[in-house]
Amino acid sequence: MKIATWNVNSLKVRLPHVLDWLAANKPDALCLQELKMEDKAFPVAELEAAGYRAAFIGQKTYNGVAILSPKPMDAVVRNIPGFDDEQKRIIAATIDGVRVICGYFPNGQAVGSDKFEYKLRWLSALTEWVEEEMRQYPKLVLTGDFNIAPEAADAHPDWKDEIHVSEPERAAFRALTALGLIDAFRLFEQPERSFSWWDYRMMAFRRNFGLRIDHILVSPALQADCSSCTVDKAPRKLERPSDHAPVVLELAG
Template identity: 75%
Template structure:
């Protein structure tokens, strides 16, 4: 089973890239973030023409998440239960026998800001909900843009901002791992300086000044089946790309 995650940074703008990528990579499930479109504007016809079904949770201008899949999505959950939030950042569905969650974690704006406090509260609510999800769905993949670089290997040396790398953010990421999840990328030997996001400014992509903030966390029953996990930089090289690249994991039996 091949599962991927991709912050497309506007589904409308990146739709041609997405359709081409689906045709090339043929993932079984793809988690999208930052759709930036309301549900009524979701390009369902184009997605279905590409051979995929879709469930989505969108809003105008900001945020928005979706799961595209070849198999039907079952038991769909939108938003974190019991957490009051107008921002559309979560969608979960069962694909085959795997629970797949697409998450768009809060950016946080600046350490110490109100949005930073919201980020930490959101992550705490996510972690509490995932405890129940893992009980009900032992095979689970939490995929998305986490807006957290877990350790110094995931940050280019010129990153001067404390945001995305602060101790509380990294502790929140560790709390997710402590549930019994594993970072699929780090289960395997990987090239140094592998990132998934590069700023549009300062020729960051060309200079590989990036961060690894897009992750696929897999539950314990799936760990042994992880055969490959990689960042596909190809879409980032296109004209008018997302600032994120897809991250893909291949799961064996």
């Protein structure tokens, strides 16, 4: 089973990239973030023509998440149950017995800001809900744009901004892994300075001045099935790319 996550930073702009990537990689689940479109604009027909059905939740201009799969999706949940939030950031579905949760985690803007406090509240609510989901679904994947670089190795050494690397954010990431979730990327030997996001400015991609903020966490029941987890930089090299690259998990069987 192949599961991938990709912040496309506008599905309208990046739809050709997504369709090409689906055709080349044939994932069983592709989790998208930052759709930046209302549900009525979602390209259902184009994706169905490519062989993919979709579960999605969006809003105008900001946020929005989707799961694409060629297979049936069951027990779809949109947004964190019990957490009052106008922002569309979570979608979950069960595919072939695996619970897939796709999230676009809040950016936080700046440490100490109102948006940062919202980020921490959101993360706390997510953690409580994921703990419940893990009790119901032993085989679970939590993936998406976390907007957190959990360790020093996940940020370029010259990264000076506190956001994405602050201790409260990293503590929230540790709270998720404390549920038993495992960072699939770190199950395998990886090149130094392996990142998934690079700013559009200052030739950041060319300089590899980036962060690893797009993650795939797996439950213990899936750990032994993990055969690889990689960052696919190829889409970041395209014309008018997203500032994120896909992260791809291969599960045996």
